[in-house]
Amino acid sequence: MSDELLFLDESEEDVVTGRSTWKVLIVDDEPEVHAVTKLALSDFVFQEKGIEFISAYTGAEAKDIFLEHPDIAIVLLDVVMETDDAGLQVADFIRNDANNHFTRIILRTGQPGQAPEKDVIINYDINDYKSKTELTAQKLFTVVISTLRSYRDIMVIEENRQGLEKIIEASADLFSIHSLESFIDGIIQQLSSLLGGTQDAAYITSAVAGPRPIDNQSSSDFYVFTGKGDFADDEGRPLESVLRGDQLESCRRALREREIVYEDEYLVAYCNSKTMRGSLLYLSGLPRKLTKTDKHLLEIFSQNVQIAFDNVLLTKDIEDTQREIVERLGQALEKQMGGGKHIQRMALICELLGREYGLEKEELDILKLAVPLHDVGKLRIPESILLKPGKLNEEEQAIVRNHAEFGYELLKDSRRPIIKTAALLARDHHEYWDGNGYPRGLKGEEIHLYCRITSLADVFDALHARRCYKDAWSLDKVLDTIRQQRGRQFDPRLVDILLANRDKLEAIAFAYPDDLPQEEDV
Known part of the structure; x- marks a missing residue:
């Protein structure tokens, strides 16, 4: 019986089942080399893990296999295959194209003169260089053991690095x-x-x-x-x-x-x-x-x-307390001005507009927390004017306009990001995109994005909801009115976002109805 028949029933890729394994890629154009290598290491076990052999017979095949199996521990790599330097090209591919510096590369050659050891060691990132004639079964066993130890230690270091990186990112x-x-x-x-x-x-x-x-x-x-x-x-x-x-x-x-x-x-x-x-x-x-x-x-x-x-839970409790205080203050203000759930709806509409515009989560959180205080300056406005059912005269309109500066003066000295944002909203949420708003006559992107978002959300909800001085408008009428003010009162891009999210606006209105008494109940 010839040597070839001894390996006739052996598959190209041995699969070790029932336990984890070390993956070893054999790259050689001689089938006998694959067979002998597998035979020599057939009973190999290191740290209770056997070997899973993967075979490649050309450099091109080895590159494809390596991309499918980035967790290969060792590559036993022939130099001369379809070309005189095919193995060296594979080594270069592993390190540079696949960017893998963990896999250990053992270069095996039957023609040392084709790739002198000194030149290869200097020019290529390989881990060992062996002549096929010197690799007895015992020496192959020894070199695989020592190489796997190196691979194991490198992977432990890499896992530690990844763990530390997560901690640093989180810090x-x-x-x-x-x-x-x-x-x-x-x-x-x-x-x-x-x-x-x-x-x-x-x-x-x-x-x-x-x-x-x-x-x-x-x-x-x-x-x-x-x-x-x-x-x-x-x-x-x-x-x-x-x-x-x-x-x-x-x-x-x-x-x-x-x-x-x-x-x-x-x-x-x-x-x-x-x-x-x-x-x-x-x-x-x-x-x-x-x-x-x-x-x-x-x-x-x-x-x-x-x-x-524990520190996180304490911080979260403080943040939740701050959020609840701001929300309750905004709701109390809204109740003084006629009641309803205008504040809750406004916060959700602002979140919708800001998210679609591209704001980060942290920015959205600050905006949502600050929005309830956008009309805090109206605390200085007499209720007789705020709740007047008819049209305001010029003097009353001038008094109402002062609420923007009143709110800003009330909040401006805080160092807290939420309160600083609320001060900005209180002052500038009546500025117009075309410069015809108040109190400062800002226009375009001179108006902070937070204020442009708040302005649109405020007007949309005020028109869509019933007030003491008006009935609720239909959604179609509200959207048509806002469309007409695109590029005039409102940021054109934000108007487009609002118009594209009709269903979500309806869902917000449905989830937070005003529940106000009807006229005949008053």
Whole structure:
């Protein structure tokens, strides 16, 4: 029986099932080299992982395979194939075109003179250079082991770098729920890497907050705040619906004893809190027995990560309090001027216009919070004028116009972004795109975008709703009137956005009706 028959039933790509593997790409135009390499490493195991062989017989084929498998650990690369430098071209492609500096490249050549080792080492980013004649089975085993160790260490460093990068990105806006999620996710990723890799992780808290907030639940219950692996889609779910049996009991024990519970394949770390019952970090799929260093890292995490979470919740509570105060003040002002839900509708219309215009989320949040105070200057206007059912005379109109400056003077000295924006809105939301507005006669983009948005939203809702001095206009009549003022009173681009969102405007009006008494009830 010939040597060829020994490998007749072997597939081009061996698949190792039942466990994770190291991917090794064999690039050589001689089928015998593939067969011998696979035979020599057939029982290879490193860190409880075998080898998944992938074969390529030309440089072009190797490039395509590499794009499909960016997680290849080692490339055993022949130099001379369809061209004398095909292998060197593959090495250059991996490093420069595919921008992969993690995969380890071992150059194997049967013709050392074609590509002298010194020149290749200097000019190409390869990790080892071997002549095929010197690579016995034992030497091949040794070089693969040492190369996999290098690849493993490089990938650990890369995972740590990615984890730190997430933390750094989140630190710019640490005290927001979204950034906290990134912050904790980054720490979980880094900690998982330091432990040698874990399959699944979850951060579980009793806080009624998160990417999917949980309403109307007891604060004594626990929910998944963020997760990876099997827990990636479990944000907002109760602990009891995510973990069961021994895992759930370990979580209860960690909470009860306020400690880290270590099991063979998972652990639960209790994270102490001064403001609530604390949180849990659940890690499963531990690849090895944890060392003292590993446990020390876990203790540091559990002692400190909850501090960041507590700070975020405190900041969020302060922001919610500020928002509620502004909204209640705006609603009280609206009630004094006749009641209704003008403020709520205006905030949503402003958000719609701003989002379609291209404002960032942070800008939209400030605008929505400031809008309720746009008419705060009317507190200085007598109710007899504000609630007058008939047309105002010239003197009364002049008094009403003063509300713009009154509101600005009331708010202008604040250093808070929301109040500063409210001062701007109070003064300039009656400016016209063509310069015929008041109080300063600004025109075009001299008027701040926030004020242009507020002006359009204010007029739209005032026309569409019933007032003490007028009946509600139909939506068609309101939109026709605003269309006529395009480029005159209003920013043309904002008018176009308003006209293109008729259905959403109707939905806002339907969701927040005024519920005012009819004329005969007054």
